[in-house]
Amino acid sequence: MLDDTDRRILRQYQADPDLTVAALSERANVSAGACWRRLEKMRAAGIIQGQERVIDWAALGYAVQVSLRVTLDKTQRLAFDEFIAAARALPEVLEIQTFLGRTDVRLLVIARDMGHYMDVYRSRILHLPHMADIEPLMHVATIRSDESLPL
Incomplete structure (x- = not known):
């Protein structure tokens, strides 16, 4: 289902989900247009389900x-x-x-x-x-x- 290009994109996306499509495409060595299309295809297939922010509850006093x-x-x-x-x-x-x-x-x-x-x-x-x-x-x-x- 996923090819090597999809895996490269996902590896970079996992490492830094805040990257712009342009920066992500550069790191994954694929054009920005192809990167965007592949991301949209993976979202539509349910492979990428969203981005979430992680809050360090220990830093908020929950020990x-x-x-x-x-x-x-x-x-x-x-x-x-x-x-x-x-x-x-x-x-x-x-x-x-x-x-x-x-x-x-x-x-x-x-x-x-x-x-x-x-x-x-x-x-x-x-x-x-x-x-x-x-x-x-x-x-x-x-x-x-x-x-x-x-x-």
Whole structure:
């Protein structure tokens, strides 16, 4: 589906999504017109889904990150839907993932400090519907975090 030129464009685009088409085409060694057409084709195909800005929440004073592994009461027909809808409403929940296996859902929760986390945990997380079990995993360090694909 992608040829070498598309891959060159995507590699440069991943490295710096703020590049103008002219600068991107120069780095990818393709004409500006061809670069623009290929970018539009990849957007239309859903390969490029947009650009996003990443905000460093730790720099804004959120020093605690906890991953919560949740097992739901699967005897309840709407357990997943109701749990996810309630978890989405919590501003401290940055990410929600679902799984097949012993863990049904993982929540990524941030807080300013341990006191704030305990308040969020006790007053909001523990009141989410249909939880059968919850296991918090305290984040200690990020060793590698990379969204780039090996193109």
